[in-house]
Amino acid sequence: MRKIILTLLVVILGIQTYAQGDIFPKPQQRTNLEGTFNGQQGRAYLCPNTTGMIFPTFKACVSLLEKKQSIAIDITKGLTPSETPILSARIDSMVVNKPQGYRLKVTKNTIEIIANNNEGLYSGLRTLKQILQNPQKMISCQRIIDWPDFERRGVMLDISRDKVPTMETLRLLVDRFADWKVNELQLYIEHTFAYKDHKEVWEHASPMTAEQIIELDAYCKERFIDLVPNQNSLGHMERWLKHDNYHYIAERPTGLESEYWMIDGRRLTLCAVDHRSIEFMDSLYAEYLPNFSSKFANIGGDEPYELGYGRSKEMCDKIGKSKVYLNYINKITDRVKQYGKKAQMWGDIVVKHPELIPLMPKDVICMVWGYRPNQTYVKECKRFHEEGIPFYVCPGTNGWLTYIGKTERARLNINNAVTQGKKYGAYGVLNTNWGDHGHMQPISTAFPALIYGAGVSWSVDQNKDTDIAKLINEHVYMDPTGNMGKALMILTNAYMGGSMRDQGGHPFCDMMSKPDEYFSADKKMRHYEYELIPKMREEIKKAQEIFKKAKPNTVDAEITLRELEIASKLADWGCQLTEARLVAKDKYVYNIPLKTRKHLVKELNKIIEEYEEVWVIRNRVGGLEDSSNRMREAARRLLEK
Template sequence: MKPPRLLLAPYPRHVRNTGGALPLARVREIVAPPPESAEMRRIATLTREALGPSVARSAIRFDGASRRPRLTARPSTADAVCLLVLDPKASRSDQGYRLDIAPRGIVLTAPSAAGLFYGIQTLSQLVRLNHRRLPGISIRDEPDFPTRGVMLDISRDKVPTMQTLYHIVDWLASLKINQLQLYTEHTFAYRRHRTVWKDASPMTPAEIRDIDKYCRDRFIELVPNQNCFGHMERWLRHARYRPLAEVDGPWRDPWGRVRETPSTLNPRDPRSFRLVSALLDELLPNFTSRRVNVGCDETFELGQGRSRTAVSRRGRVAVYLDFVRKIHRHVSRLGRRMQMWADIVQSDACHISRIPDDVIALEWGYEADHDFESRCNNLSARGLEYYVCPGTSSWCSFGGRTRNAMANLQRAARAGLEHSATGYLITDWGDGGHRQYWSASVVPITYGAAVAWNERANRGLDAGRAASTFGFDDPSGLLGRLWYELGNVYLLTGVSMKNRTQLYKVIETDLDPLIELHDDAPQPRGAEEAIAVLHELARLSQESCSVRAGNCEAQVALIELQATIKVMLHAAERWLFSCSGDLEAAARRRALHCLGDGMNFIMQTHETLWRIRNRPGGMRDSLARYRRIADEYLEFLKRGGVAGRPAR
């Protein structure tokens, strides 16, 4: 009978059960390869920590001549050894490793310290699953993608505390992630630009240097990420920078909406480049990475304002690339290699040939049906190095979109492998005031990290159970399963939309148009679906009461889960209210009072949870989105609960 598959994340490329078992208490010595460098001391210490408290007093010795223990399944009562070996032939990949466990000891072999580190992460998970007695096992493992990264949005209101960042880095390292980017628009404390960041609780240069070292010690490269062209709203809203904007007035986005605040720099104004180059000059010395992501995505209003003449004469992408190439030359002079989002050049693929040869293109798309295949082929045919960049689907959803995220993450991995991508970058955005909580991203990041390491071995990973065990420290699997299932509630609405859910849209849309949508319909649209959502959320809420959160992380994740259920319940109740035009006036007033009380509770909870993981800056802006809804309920009550008409 075949033994059950071990719960490992990422699951290794090759796993073979060899029989026997090793009681951890018998491991009396950890032998590491010389010389006794600071890096190898860290590796040896991490190994001892991974083996748990029963090995806490084991000696660490540096000796290249130690004999390997005989790794047979035959039981042994002798002291066991954990031997770390550096061998350039241990794996085809510099990050690969071999892990062998038998009654006489453990041998971990790798071509590099990074490979040893990744082997230790697998060993640590085995210890967590088996506690004091490890099974006899032989593992051969190496990654599909040499670069496996996560990008966290720290500009859409939420800037994590340093303690939160340390926790995230430790967890990402355990998933064998080796690149981290902190997406920045205005949340770095630039010396001469206090006006932009003064209310944002930004990252300081000293904090960046500190987290950079923390990442390096865990074999993670912290890559600077500063948007340098589009998404500059937080700069251009201020009078000092407004003259650098592409537009000076209302403009129309690709979805037909009229917007008031400019977001894109005028690439024809020399002052725009001077600003960008000065920002990079100040930011980059705080990072040891020789790469930098300069963004340059979604330059929506380019050609609608000050560059209109140039764009009409030469084309939008050509004008765009002129500015991008200026940034590239400056980045190259600073000794860095540039990364940039690929959406604009992919809109007119004939311009891909104008991207400088050493740029790393970032092909992003967040829907299950995103055409990674043809878009990766465009970049591969040009000979560019590039990453595939799927997303967690957590933003603009409250609870996530699990099915979409899993399909998007897996498709990106398959297409990237087929078309020779060198990296896989999981993006976690914070659009709409970053009102989803960190725990909503844990399941998709767990799955994305796994398929980035090895797509074939991990495509069927039980991501909810793995996230529960290794992300929330809940070995029962219940907490991860509940987050997984909460992320699929959006499917019950019967409405499919890109980058958001129906419940999020209901929260964001004013009640007047929501009600008017249903007033003239013979049967209110959405009432049946809203009721189905309410039933499912009630079930999840009841099940969450069974979670036994044993430590701080599990407790916070549980509170975040229950708070998210409350927000989604509110959205469903608001949706149902908008469908209930035939309610009597007294019943409508009672419903509005309940909705108002519910929103006040949501705001209080949101503020409390915000302070647990994040700095105070940005919280007021995020809360303002909920405050608008609370005020709307009060206004409706003044009007007697009637849409669009004054109270009698």
């Protein structure tokens, strides 16, 4: 128990046992000065009126400096007129005028940080901590002038597709994000908040409670991370609308089939022309939004697939679908304002209907998203910039529907987003980690894309060509062998051997997301080439062997290795099934020999047992059955004929 407590203190205070190398994110300007630091006397001065985790971080820096210099240093918030502190950290917006910026100077006898504001001071102290953790005994004299390219640098975690992290997991992630100078976090919610009067919607989902949101909000705020509420408010409401009690606000209460393939037989979208939809969402906001200290709220609004196919059809035919959409969004944003929040909304509908852009309220922030590696973001960013609409660029980790991630695809996508976002003055970056169809990929497969996104959100030019494997070793898992980063990059780029560079998923994923289509004799195997699948398997096995040599030194090291092993097994299993199907007559699943299918099902059932064991270490039990049942159903159908 004592060891566990000490390990947690290491994570919380940032006093890591493995020394880091380069500063991350790389600062805007770093100049080497002559000599090395050799200060031997003086107190450590921290200016008054600091907030959050500034004092604990300052104290951690003092402890590291004491150890490095073999001296004792007292901390003070007051100085005598003639006193020169050995370490000083203060705020002076006249000296540092860039928001969140800081200057750090190491001379032969002193170390000084001057910042624009508290958040800038916190960033400067985290940079100093990394310098002091360098394994070299001597501290080089240097000057750093640093500031972020984007005011808002966020991560969005999908907690509605089955996987709701435990509070311990969320705190660990927040600590990591703070280390990377991320300052915004969103938890994407459809139904995973414990609304008092709607238990039937969330009772099997292990949702976030109001108390947990309040606790997490305070934890984030201490680390200068803004926890922004994110509740979808139009589309993606199937977890609500599948229940009889909510059919009255559905676009298609009967759930009848449509000529539009995305919505056959399902209720997905609220009715945008029914005032009761607005009243319903307002009742949710009244309970949900006040738990957050943020001045922002993400109302969603993306992919309202049924709009115009049901009760709103008459109005859509009369004034146009885009105007019906905008009228609804305007009413929703007005309700959000009543709770002191400025609305964020996904930008896909507005991008498809650019005639709406001039009609949008100027105080609504548009979240421009797109996840393809060739997504340029040029047209969208330029248009919003010209119209004076504040916007974020929202790339993605690209790990959903893969089990093992797609880091290179994500890197290209993120780089395009931040490059154009910076050029056209984006207010922020939100790096999204979705969990479509069972959220089977572990969070560890997203870390390469998440840490890369954090770096380029701080400084595009300084971090766009960074060595991601090195970042994983030094700023995620503290692995002195270098194998953790090496193996994770091989694993999360294994898809490149499978001729899926421009596809979103993995060979196995169609079985999870579109089972009827997958098991149909008409299913085309257009994405995969037989000779390339073995290359993908080789990369997966190579990564597995390198992971065995890794020595991660973090509180989640053991669970990380276990979940990556299971993810590797799932991906490899999917490759084996794909190989068998590609050589079967007409590439039809049921033309795979029954003996082969029985063997595959036996192996999959073993993996499912491990999958369920590991799930509950990082995540809550709610949603696990829904996720693993996708695999169990696939196993059943493999033996159906």
